[in-house]
Amino acid sequence: MKHMIIASTSTIFNSGYLEYILEDLKTHFNNVKTILFIPYARPGGITHEDYTARAQAAFSKISINVVGLHTFNNPEQAILQAEAIFVGGGNTFVLVSQLYKVNAIQTIIEAVNSGTPYLGTSAGSNICGLTMNTTNDMPIVYPPSFKTLGLVPFNINPHYLDPDATSTHMGETRETRIKEFMCYNTQPVVGLREGSWLEVKGSTITLKGRLTARIFEHNKEPYELKPESDISLLK
Template sequence: MKQMIIASTSTIHGSGYLNYLLEELTFFFKDVDTILFIPYARPGGISHDAYTKKAQEAFSEIGKKVKGIHEFTNPKEALNTAQGIFVGGGNTFVLVNQLYKNNLISTLQEVIFKGTPYLGTSAGSNICGLTINTTNDMPIVYPPSFKTLALVPFNINPHYLDPDPSSKHMGETRETRIQEFHAFNSQPVVGLREGSWLKVNGENIVLKGELDARIFEYNKAPYEVETGTDLSGLK
């Protein structure tokens, strides 16, 4: 049975890395000693080692060890034997390209469906949807496919931002970009605001955190859902 936390971000304003989630993660990873970290998204081009160290420092606060998947000679075996998995944020295209390069997409799907606890933040959340076509990232590399894990029956837009009426920026809003996506695609999109996450237990999907989420469905007006809302029927 799937056990997942799909979070908009790893860091909220004024807080340390994963700090706002640590209480939740203490219970989520309660039966886990060592978490397998996938640092492929490399925010700002950071090295795999440096990114893993950042995750290690955060999880040490709740007594968990972290080991990077890049430290294993056989990444598939690392996934199959992992007690828990964390995929961090960064560039979604870089992350997906590396997952395909190492032939890990199907293995990652399999271990999550079997019940290995999975935490994703930002890019690590993007890959939980049907495709990564609603990411905010620049396509700096070209992965073999935009299809990813399909662990929830919709797409996700982490870091969702509402239009700022006082802004002088005349470019597209997130809502406009998602409307453009729906000109060519029909699956729903969940706009996750900073500090919000989806808690997945089996087929049950519930919005968590202090903020509402914005839902976009094909040929429908966007609408808000409150934290605590069950999104299992969103397809």
């Protein structure tokens, strides 16, 4: 049975790393002693070691140990044997490229389907969707595919951002970008605002946090979904 938290972001404004969600993580990772951390997304290009230390600092507060996947000679085995998995944010293109490189995609799907608790933040949440086509990240490396874990039957847009009515910048709004995606693809997109997350328990998917999520479906106007809604029928 799947047991996942798919969070828009690791960090909300004026708060420490994972701080806003730490109490929920305590419940989510109940009885877990050691989490396998996948640091591949490397935010700001930091090293795997430094990124793992950042995760460790947060999880120390709830007495959980963190080991980085980069320290294992056999990543596939490490994933299958992990008590729990956390995929951190950063650049989705870098993350997905590295996951393909070490053959981790199929292995993570297998582990999560067999019940290994999963936490994803930002890029680590984006990859839970069908494809990474709705990432906000800059394509700084070329991955072998945009296909991702497909652990939920839609795409995810983390850090969902409403249009800024005062902006004089002519770049596209997030809504415009996702609507463009919908011109070429039919799967729904869940725009998760910062501070929101999806809780996946088996086949039930619930929106958590205080904010609504913005839902994009093929041939429909985008709409808002309330917290605590069940979105498992979205596909």
